Amino acid sequence: MATKLDIKDIVQDALDGSIKQISGYDAAFLYAESPTSPMHIATLIIVEGSIDFEDFKQTVASKLHLMPKFRQRLKRVPMDLDYPYWVNDPNFDIDLHLHRSKLPDPSNWKTLRNMTSSIFSAPLDLRRPLWSIDFIEGIDEIAQVPKGSVAIVSKVHHVMIDGKSGVGLLSVLFDNEKIPKKTKPVKPVHFDPDPLPDDISLLLKSGYGFLKNPFKIPKTIAETAFAFVKNKASKSLSIQKEFAAARYPVPITIFNGKISAKRTWGTAILNFERVNNLRKLSGGSVNDVILAICAGAIRQYLQEKEKLPLQPLVANVPISIRHNEDTTTGNKIANMMIQLATHIENPLERLEYIQEQTMLGKSRHKTMGAKTLTKMADAVPFGLANLAAGLYSKYNIKDLHRPPFNVTITNVPGPRDLLYLNGHKVVSMFGLTPVVDGFGLIIAAFSYNGSITITTTSDAKTMPDADLFSRHIRASANELETLIKKVSKKKTADDKKAAKEKSKSTVFFNAIKRYYKKETALAKKYKGVYHINVDMGITSECWEINLSEEAVVVKKTKNLDPAILIEIEDANLHALYKGNLLLDELKIQQRIVMLGSATNKNKFTNLLRAFLER
Secondary structure: OOOOOOHHHHHHHHOOOOOEEOOHHHHHHHHOOEOOEOOEEEEEEEEOOOOOHHHHHHHHHHHHHHOHHHHEEEEOOHHHOOOOEEEEOOOOOHHHOEEEEEOOOOOOHHHHHHHHHHHHHOOOOOOOOOEEEEEEEEEOOOOOOOOOEEEEEEEEEOOOEOHHHHHHHHHHHOEOOOOOOOOOOOOOOOOOOOOOOOHHHHHHHHHHHHHHOOOHHHHHHHHHHHHHHHHHHOOOOHHHHHHHHOOOOOOOOHHHOOOOOOEEEEEEEEEHHHHHHHHHHHOOOHHHHHHHHHHHHHHHHHHHOOOOOOOOOEEEEEEEOOOOOOOOOEOOEEEEEEEOOOOOOOHHHHHHHHHHHHHHHHHHHHHHOHHHHHHHHHOOOOOHHHHHHHHHHHOOHHHHOOOOOOEEEEEEOOOOOOOEEOOEEEEEEEEEOOOEOOEOOEEEEEEEOOEEEEEEEEEOOOOOOHHHHHHHHHHHHHHHHHHHHHHHHHHHHHHHHHHOOOOOOHHHHHHHHHHHHHOHHHHHHOOEEEEEEEEOOOOEEEEEEEEOOOOEEEEEOOOOOOOEEEEEEHHHHHHHHHOOOOHHHHHHOOOEEEEEOHHHHHHHHHHHHHHHOO
8 A cells, every 4th residue: 555655656556446435325415414413223132141251352352353343443535525435444453442341220121222222322533444343241130130130232233234234233243152162262364464554555546447437426416316207107007196296295303303422222122923824814914013013112102292293104114125145234225104094093993004105115115226325325426425415414404404314113033933142042132223304213133033112313402201102102012913803803704714715726727727737848948846825814825836857736735845836815816817907016015925035036027927927
């Protein structure tokens, strides 16, 4: 790297491909940072039993090479003429990122929550790698947690990770074995970074990037505009017409004011199987049920304070656009706006309203496409995003217009099985998320080992009683569960009667068998085994389509080990066969679900299209 004004070295620095620039989306989290809004994500992890701090430090140090950004810092371009770059930190010292403390008496849940709030309220040092871990010993008075256990509070800046990539980091730091294999302590991988690049090098690098692709910004804007036009043209589908008509005002609430620097948070723990059963009984998704539970708690909380608006609150619901195979960090999320039906008193009707909203929202994002959603953030040129974020906060621009949404509710699927740290069981995990001026409430659902923690993060001005709100979440879940079970009992008799009836889709499978027995060339082209699970209400049937070189076999089966599994309701499959529904329509509305690799999904889609267009 260049340490003197040497033209050759400066040019070499400018062309160094190992120095990566942050994306426009990541930059938004960096530029939103303010004295009252540190933009980091945190997790509180409770580990069973006493752990030696030096052993923990060695564990973290031995795995830093697996998380490169944990030894990198941001280097800004002079005058913020371009987005910053990730560079290796030559001054990295793990002791500056690990902090050891003891929980003061009484060492109970309330004290731990207050201590975590204080830790979370403090900003990270933007001149160093953007993470820290607090190792808290002496947890003695928390129910169902052994005396002497430890809590680990980790903070990572949002510019580095999103929720889904954050979950991936857990698999690096923790073990999935109760007793790790007996090996010698792993020594940290040697780290010998180059000196920091100088300002001239970064200016040249940004200039070179612009000269290399001068039409990047107009091209991105053009592609985004084209996607919007394409989206508008596709509104011949009824579901798109419904979404286009959904123009609604966003009310101003107590959650949309100026925030304070002190964070507050509370959490409710629900059994995942319980939530999943509600999902099965009511239809929709686990996310729909979580949104409905949160909506009920928000309604009750605002009612008690006599601050409930007449219009329904609107939630910003982040959705991941990260491919399953994507192991990178950084932010790859889009945002879906959902009316929370807080104007509806009946919890079941509220859930049905939310299910319709999420279906319309998913339909829109499916039509837009993940690439377009990602590129939209990068369409803001250079330092304009920084300037806009600063002006928005400094001049209280939020007071001049209605907020685009009232609350953020995010659902991040976590590890399904137990995790361990040096042989000690991880009891529970809680996610804390950043709030900013105008958006002082965010609710994060995080699943781990059969439980869902619904954690509310706010500030001392907006929601000083976050623990009260968590009690409303539990009460909302109980109320919704009671009503759903009551309604499901009334439907049981009708469901049993319907279960005795034969599947309407049998004709579809008979027809597809005849077709591919006749079209041997196509059967060979789409060779493979496909399983279709047909939902008939209280029961289901699984069919196997086996296209091989020897024969075409279509039959019912109970043995599920497919390369691809398709899930669809009986009525929808029959309507598809009859031509009353389109395949693209079912896919957009997510009324047909395909599980398997992208290659097998495409093969089955082409197989089905060939049959339907025969």
